Amino acid sequence: MNIQIKNGRVIDPAKQTEVQQDVFVAEGKIVALGNAPAGFSAGRVIDASGLIVAPGLVDLSARLREPGFEYRATLESEMQAAMAGGVTSLACPPDTDPALDEPGLVEMLCFRAKNLNCAHVYPVGALTEKLEGRRITEMAELVEAGCVAFSQANTPIADTQVLMRAMQYAATFDFRVWLQPIDPHLSKGGVAHDGVVSSRLGLAGIPVEAETIAIETYLRLARRVGAKLHITRISSADALTSIERARAEGLDVTCDIAAHHLHLCEHDIGYFDPQCRVVPPLRSDRDRAVLRAALADGRINAVCSDHTPVDDDGKQVPFSDAEIGMTGLELLLPLIVKWAQEDKIPLVQALGVITNKAAGIMGITKGGHLGVGARADVCIFDADAERVLTRETLRSQGKNTPFLGLPLPGVVRYTMVEGRVMYEG
Amino acid sequence: MLNPQLNAAGRLKHLITLDGLPKDVLTEILDTAAPFTEVSEREVKKVPLLRGKSVFNIFFENSTRTRTTFEIAAKRLSADVINLNVATSSTNKGETLLDTVDNLCAMGADMFVMRHASSGAPYLLAQHLRATGRDHISVVNAGDGRHAHPTQGLLDMYTIRHFKQDFTRLTVAVVGDVLHSRVARSEIAALTTLGVPEVRVIGPKTLLPGNLEGLGVRVFHDMNEGLRGVDVVMMLRLQNERMQGALLPSSQEYFKFYGLTAEKLELAAKDAIVLHPGPMNRGVEIDSAVADGKHAVILPQVTFGIAVRMAVMSMLAAGN
Amino acid sequence: MILPEVKQLLGILADQMRPHVTPETALVGVHTGGVWLAERLHTLLGISQPLGSIDVAFYRDDYGKRGLHPRPQKSGVPFEVNNRHIILVDDVLYTGRTTRAALNELFDYGRPGRIDLAVLIDRGERQLPIAASFCAHTLSEPLPAGSRLSLQRDDHGNLSLELTHA
Numbered sequence: 001m002n003i004q005i006k007n008g009r010v011i012d013p014a015k016q017t018e019v020q021q022d023v024f025v026a027e028g029k030i031v032a033l034g035n036a037p038a039g040f041s042a043g044r045v046i047d048a049s050g051l052i053v054a055p056g057l058v059d060l061s062a063r064l065r066e067p068g069f070e071y072r073a074t075l076e077s078e079m080q081a082a083m084a085g086g087v088t089s090l091a092c093p094p095d096t097d098p099a100l101d102e103p104g105l106v107e108m109l110c111f112r113a114k115n116l117n118c119a120h121v122y123p124v125g126a127l128t129e130k131l132e133g134r135r136i137t138e139m140a141e142l143v144e145a146g147c148v149a150f151s152q153a154n155t156p157i158a159d160t161q162v163l164m165r166a167m168q169y170a171a172t173f174d175f176r177v178w179l180q181p182i183d184p185h186l187s188k189g190g191v192a193h194d195g196v197v198s199s200r201l202g203l204a205g206i207p208v209e210a211e212t213i214a215i216e217t218y219l220r221l222a223r224r225v226g227a228k229l230h231i232t233r234i235s236s237a238d239a240l241t242s243i244e245r246a247r248a249e250g251l252d253v254t255c256d257i258a259a260h261h262l263h264l265c266e267h268d269i270g271y272f273d274p275q276c277r278v279v280p281p282l283r284s285d286r287d288r289a290v291l292r293a294a295l296a297d298g299r300i301n302a303v304c305s306d307h308t309p310v311d312d313d314g315k316q317v318p319f320s321d322a323e324i325g326m327t328g329l330e331l332l333l334p335l336i337v338k339w340a341q342e343d344k345i346p347l348v349q350a351l352g353v354i355t356n357k358a359a360g361i362m363g364i365t366k367g368g369h370l371g372v373g374a375r376a377d378v379c380i381f382d383a384d385a386e387r388v389l390t391r392e393t394l395r396s397q398g399k400n401t402p403f404l405g406l407p408l409p410g411v412v413r414y415t416m417v418e419g420r421v422m423y424e425g
Numbered sequence: 426m427l428n429p430q431l432n433a434a435g436r437l438k439h440l441i442t443l444d445g446l447p448k449d450v451l452t453e454i455l456d457t458a459a460p461f462t463e464v465s466e467r468e469v470k471k472v473p474l475l476r477g478k479s480v481f482n483i484f485f486e487n488s489t490r491t492r493t494t495f496e497i498a499a500k501r502l503s504a505d506v507i508n509l510n511v512a513t514s515s516t517n518k519g520e521t522l523l524d525t526v527d528n529l530c531a532m533g534a535d536m537f538v539m540r541h542a543s544s545g546a547p548y549l550l551a552q553h554l555r556a557t558g559r560d561h562i563s564v565v566n567a568g569d570g571r572h573a574h575p576t577q578g579l580l581d582m583y584t585i586r587h588f589k590q591d592f593t594r595l596t597v598a599v600v601g602d603v604l605h606s607r608v609a610r611s612e613i614a615a616l617t618t619l620g621v622p623e624v625r626v627i628g629p630k631t632l633l634p635g636n637l638e639g640l641g642v643r644v645f646h647d648m649n650e651g652l653r654g655v656d657v658v659m660m661l662r663l664q665n666e667r668m669q670g671a672l673l674p675s676s677q678e679y680f681k682f683y684g685l686t687a688e689k690l691e692l693a694a695k696d697a698i699v700l701h702p703g704p705m706n707r708g709v710e711i712d713s714a715v716a717d718g719k720h721a722v723i724l725p726q727v728t729f730g731i732a733v734r735m736a737v738m739s740m741l742a743a744g745n
Numbered sequence: 746m747i748l749p750e751v752k753q754l755l756g757i758l759a760d761q762m763r764p765h766v767t768p769e770t771a772l773v774g775v776h777t778g779g780v781w782l783a784e785r786l787h788t789l790l791g792i793s794q795p796l797g798s799i800d801v802a803f804y805r806d807d808y809g810k811r812g813l814h815p816r817p818q819k820s821g822v823p824f825e826v827n828n829r830h831i832i833l834v835d836d837v838l839y840t841g842r843t844t845r846a847a848l849n850e851l852f853d854y855g856r857p858g859r860i861d862l863a864v865l866i867d868r869g870e871r872q873l874p875i876a877a878s879f880c881a882h883t884l885s886e887p888l889p890a891g892s893r894l895s896l897q898r899d900d901h902g903n904l905s906l907e908l909t910h911a
Contacts, residue, residue, distance in 0.1 A: 199634040200444065202544040202571030202610055271429065272545030315522055316553070320570065402646035436812075460800060460819040470827070472803035474813070558910035625879070739803075743812030 001043035002026045003419060004036070006300035008048025008380060012055065013352035014369035019103035023053055025376040028418035035100040035399070048380050053411055054351050056119075056377030058358035058368045060256055060304035061232065064121070068097025068107065073309035073397035078329065079118035081396035083423035085330040086379030088119050089359065089367045094126040095231075095301060101137045103145035106230025118422055120377075121321035122148040122362055123352075124178060125403040127166045133157035134197070136166045139175055148362050149176035151232070154279050154324070156182040160217060167227040168254040176363065178219050178230045182280070186210035191320040194283040197266040203319060206234045206281050215239050219246040222253065230361055231255040231378075233306060235280035237290035240299060246296055254361050257291055259335040260326055260401075264288070267425060268402060269368040273320035274315045275402040278306075295353060296345055302358040310399020327398035330389075335403075337383055337410030347383060364397070376419040426704055429551055436744040438552045439564040440737050444571040444614040447595060447636065451618055454736055455583050455588075460740075461732035474739045475504035477690070478535040482508045484567070485541040487590040490704060491567055494727070495538045495576075497733035503700040504536075522546065523553050530554075536563045544570030544607075549689040565734075571607050576737060577702050578611030582619060584722055585657055586730065588698050592616070596694075598625040598651055599642075601661030601683060601710055602632040608702045617641045627651035628683060652691055652692045658720075660685055661703040664711045676709045686712040690720060700724045746888075751869035751896070752862035754881035755782070755904075759789040761879040762832065762863055766790050770830045773849050778819050778836030778896030780905055782865060785855040786834060789899075797822040797831075804846035826855030834895035838864040838880070855889050866906070868894055 005023040010033065012018075012196045024032040024040055031037055033355065049089045064072040080299040082090060092109070094100035100109070105125045113121035127146035129135045132155075139150060150170055156179075157163040157194055187210040192198040195206025215231060219242065222229035234240060234255050260278065265285040269276045276282055295298045308325025315322050332354055340350035359368025391399045415423035426593060428445055432438040434553055448690035464472055480499040482492050492508060499506045511525060526537070539547045554562050568574040582592075597616055603609040604628055616624045619639070624642045625695065626633060638646050645651030652658065663679065673679050699711075699720045707713045715721060771794035774783030780798045799885045802817035833847055844862060852855060861878035868884045890892060891911035898904055 099513075194635055196636045196639045198641060199636040200575070200610070202607060204571070205634070272548055313521065317521065318541065318546040318548070318549055318570075320543045320545075439770050456816050457813070460802070460817045463821065464803070464818045467822075467853050468855050471853065473809055473849070739813050743808065 001419070002041060003044050003046060003416075003421070004042035004378065004379070005046045005048050005053055005285065007080050008051050008053035010053045010349055010370065011015040011371040013348055014055070014356035014371065016348055018348045023370065023378070025416070025419045028376055029210070030370055030374050030376050031174050032373055033370070042222065046414060047225040050382065051380050052347065052383050053370075054379050054381065055355040055369050056270045056367065056379045056399055056417065057086050057332060057354045058362065058364070059087045059090040059122070059307065059329065059332060059354070060358050060361060061093055062087070062305055062307035063309065063325070065309060066109065071110060072311050072314070075116060077120050077395065077397040078307070078309065079113070079116050081329040081394070082119040083415045084395040084412060085424065086333050086381060086415050087329050087332040088379070088415065088417050089122065089364060090154050090363070091124050091148060091362055092234050093132060093151060093153040094122050095155065098127045099131045100124070100147070101131070102139045103138065105106065105146040106142055106147055117420075120367065120417070121219060122146070124148065125150045126390050127152050127177065128162065130155060131155045133162055136162075136169050139170055139388050140336070142172055143173070143175060148364070149178045149230070151178040152180065154180055154182065156180065156184045156214060158184045160221075161338045164221050164225065168225040171225050174228060176228045176230060178232050181211045181214035181234065183210040183214045187214065187374070191277065191281070192269060193283045195266050197269050198355070201269070201272065207285070208238050208304055211236055211280060212238045212242055215242045219251060219253065223251050228413045230252050233258050233280055233304075234300070235261055235283045236287045236292075240290060240294050244299060246295045254301040256302040256361070257295065257327070257356075258298055258326060259303050259332050260306070261288065262292055262295065262303070262339045264402065265337060269319070273402055274317065275400055276327065277319055277322040277324055278326060279324050290315045291344060292339065296343060297341070301353070302361055303336060303353045304358070305329050305330070307396070310398050310400040311397070312399070315400050318369050327394065327396045327403070328352055329396055330394055331401060331403060331408070332410035333379070333381060334410040338408060341409060372375065376416055377412070378416040379412060379416035380414040380416075381410055383410055387411050429548060432744060433711035437740050438744045439547075439739065440509055440563065441548050441551060442614070443564045443575045443578045443611045443618070444573065444642065449620050451579070451582065451615060454579055454733070454740065455586060457740060458583055458729070458733045458736035461735040463728065464735070465498070465500040465728065465731060468680070471503055474505045475499065476502045477744060479533055480504045480506050480536045480738070481529050481534045482506065482536060482567070483511055483529065483540070484509065485511045485522070485539070485546070486568075488568070491540065493736055494730050495565070495567060498738060499538075499594045500680045501731070502735055502738055503740070511729055522549070526550055526553065530559055530562065533675050536565065536738065538567050539569070540567040541569045544572035544673050545637055546570070546628070565742070566739060567649050568643055569645065570608050570686045571605050571610070573611045574607040575611050575689060576730070576734050577608050578615045579737070580726055580733040581659060581700055581702075583613055583733050584700060584726045585698070587654060587721060588724070592621050595621050595656045596623040596625065596654060597621050597657040597659065598627055598655045598661045599661065600627045600648065600685065602663050603628055603661065604634050605664065605667070606661050611642050612659055613642055621721045625651050625655065632667070636685070648689060648692060652689055655693045656697055658685065658693060658697060658699045658713055660689070662697065662704065664704055665706075666701050680709055684708070684710055684712060685715050687714045687718065690715055700726055703727070746908065747769055748789050748908060749882055751865070751904040751906060755789070757787055758863060758865060758881040759786055759883070762786070765861065766792065767830060768793055770794065771797060771824050772834055773799060773851065774823065775833065775843060776800040778788060779834045781803050781896060781898055782836060783834040786863070793805060797821040797824065798879055799847055799850050801846035801850055803844055804850045806842055806846065808852045820850065822851070824853065824858055828856070828858040830859045831857045832861045832863050834863045836865050838867045838875075838877050839861070841871045841875035844875050862894070866894065866911060879896040
């Protein structure tokens with residue numbers, strides 16, 4: 001069906017444009033902007049007056065909990081969450097059960113996702129078998145099965161020789177390696193940032209060095225073997241300093257942060273709020289300020305939701321025993337809009353970190369922008385409206401977020417995937 | 426932060442931590458404990474305050490000594506005491522902490538005394554009771570992870586006040602493994618709230634958390650320097666397992682530099698008192714000559730501990 | 746209503762008690778007014794046994810409803826209780842509940858041979874089968890509901906009765 005999106009403020013961060021114009025969609029693609037192409041006849045007209053028409057969001061990390069953790073969430077529920085959150089492309093990390101270390105598993109996941117016909121799912125393959133950090137996986141086969149990158153999720157490789165070889169092997173084929181900076185020894189037993197809050201509450205600390213030492217290792221190995229390295233979820237100012245130094249020395253490296261790190265810091269743990277148990281941990285307020293500034297000036301390339309649905313049982317335990325993670329697909333847009341509003345960042349710039357820049361890191365060209373010929377993946381939202389986040393409004397099976405009960409800006413009105421309207425709010 | 430321990434009228438409802446507890450509440454507990462010390466000297470060491478109440482000691486971590494003092498305190502208040510060593514029972518069968526608690530509530534619990542290996546567990550319990558409309562049940566934290574051991578902190582304050590009267594003229598040193606110590610955190614919170622002008626912390630860097638200054642204490646790594654002129658020395662227990670990791674080289678070396686000996690104690694004020702939460706590791710953190718010497722008030726601590734726990738329990742039962 | 750002078754009442758009370766006091770007799774005052782009276786009587790009657798005092802806060806029957814009495818005092822019974830003649834001293838006898846609590850508390854120190862009750866004023870309206878052995882003054886008619894009659898002590902140690910209305 002041909003669709004005309006009328007009267008919206010069209011923001012395309014890829015082209016840095018923000019224009020009041022119509023968007024014309026046919027056969028799942030964007031066919032024109034501004035004036036209708038010759039002979040276009042709209043089967044449906046969406047009135048986007050007062051709304052923003054943006055590319056569908058690209059999320060660098062969303063756990064769909066399949067295979068293995070279906071009791072926490074299913075592909076169906078989380079795809080609904082993605083649609084409600086305006087997320088049309090997402091990468092899913094390999095820490096499923098079993099881990100995404102075999103082509104068959106990846107094919108099955110892609111097949112299941114395709115049948116649901118919602119967001120485009122891009123699996124991230126395991127760098128080592130079972131994520132155990134001992135044997136490397138069949139990376140080339142995994143790419144043929146659909147993987148866009150390789151990672152260890154939150155399970156770092158302790159043996160640096162294995163790490164170097166895994167990076168070397170990936171570099172052979174120019175595959176992307178996404179690494180979460182965690183020193184397995186320094187982070188051992190830790191559950192919160194090693195700072196004032198952990199000292200006061202008696203929570204075992206994770207020092208910033210658990211992050212920076214891992215980053216330094218990754219950066220040196222990447223330079224040595226020529227790997228295409230992306231560092232995921234940094235949390236500290238020092239991590240950024242290390243990355244900037246490597247960049248100054250000529251290394252091409254990108255990095256991202258999780259959206260909640262833009263807004264939360266160690267103090268949000270309050271009195272043992274298990275919803276704030278995340279990896280990496282919420283750091284100091286100074287770290288948060290540095291991350292926000294670095295995102296604004298482009299030193300941090302992208303933001304992901306790091307969506308991790310956890311059931312109530314996993315959080316109704318003492319802080320240190322709580323399962324890790326926050327639900328995030330439906331918070332990605334609101335948290336970015338909130339950041340943009342608070343720090344007075346133009347939306348055309350702010351949205352880049354969850355659209356075209358994220359797409360670039362993933363290596364996809366057909367999504368993340370609104371150019372003529374691109375997939376008609378569109379997120380139409382009201383930037384000025386606010387909505388209070390509640391358990392009932394969340395489509396995700398995971399209700400685990402400390403933002404429950406808070407009003408958040410950026411309300412999604414329509415989500416379109418390849419020219420099909422999949423969500424109307 | 427909302428203080429989860431006080432009810433709307435500002436009365437004590439749970440005892441989770443001393444951190445953030447107002448000075449007048451701390452003082453009220455100490456004042457209330459005083460008459461209870463006399464009860465333990467009577468022929469019938471029992472008063473009928475908690476008659477008909479059921480106190481559940483739920484210990485997710487074994488501690489015979491602490492459990493016993495709570496048991497004695499509850500029994501001297503005429504409560505029915507039920508001891509559960511959950512460390513060896515249902516949680517091993519996959520039952521969650523809150524499942525266990527729900528079951529005990531159904532058996533008519535009026536008060537929970539809880540020991541747990543994870544910081545924050547008693548608070549989780551208090552929150553759960555509130556969320557499920559069982560606000561009349563009180564929670565006493567008998568030690569959670571590295572977080573807090575409020576009754577130990579209170580009995581230490583009672584002991585200090587008993588021997589030194591005025592908190593506002595004291596220099597107090599807390600010595601040893603502060604990093605892993607819930608006792609130290611409760612002591613520091615109470616001492617600073619009660620107006621002790623100088624609280625010192627002494628230990629090797631591996632056993633002290635970062636950001637200690639944020640808690641209002643002065644940090645010393647040299648024990649001789651840290652003990653100089655102090656009125657109160659509060660020793661901490663050093664767990665044997667600390668020797669296994671890379672925290673300390675040996676108990677001998679620890680004793681040499683951080684063990685309290687008569688010689689080191691010479692540096693403190695002449696009438697200094699020495700406290701220890703027990704059980705002591707003689708020859709590791711404290712020398713026998715000090716443990717049994719005239720400065721030690723370790724046995725009075727135990728006696729006061731029962732009175733303080735009686736005071737806490739009777740105030741909680743009254744607050745609900 | 747005119748309240749009688751405490752000094753005069755104390756004299757009457759001491760006169761009533763004197764024939765019953767032996768060298769083995771001990772006095773126990775009930776906090777707070779009863780303790781002040783017991784101190785005076787201890788001197789007036791030349792009692793040789795040390796003076797005892799009890800605070801019934803831990804024995805009250807309204808704990809469940811009203812909670813713990815704030816800042817309870819230490820009780821002290823510094824003599825052998827078993828087989829002793831004890832005179833319990835209180836300022837005002839009213840419902841009898843405080844006396845009940847005091848008797849229970851005394852028995853936790855041992856098994857007394859005999860207990861008498863000495864009060865300054867009996868205001869009637871008993872709720873328990875309790876009577877004073879010695880009483881200096883009995884009110885002829887009940888006080889209005891909610892009123893409180895109690896002993897006060899000023900900075901110079903002078904005792905007086907005070908009637909307050911809720």
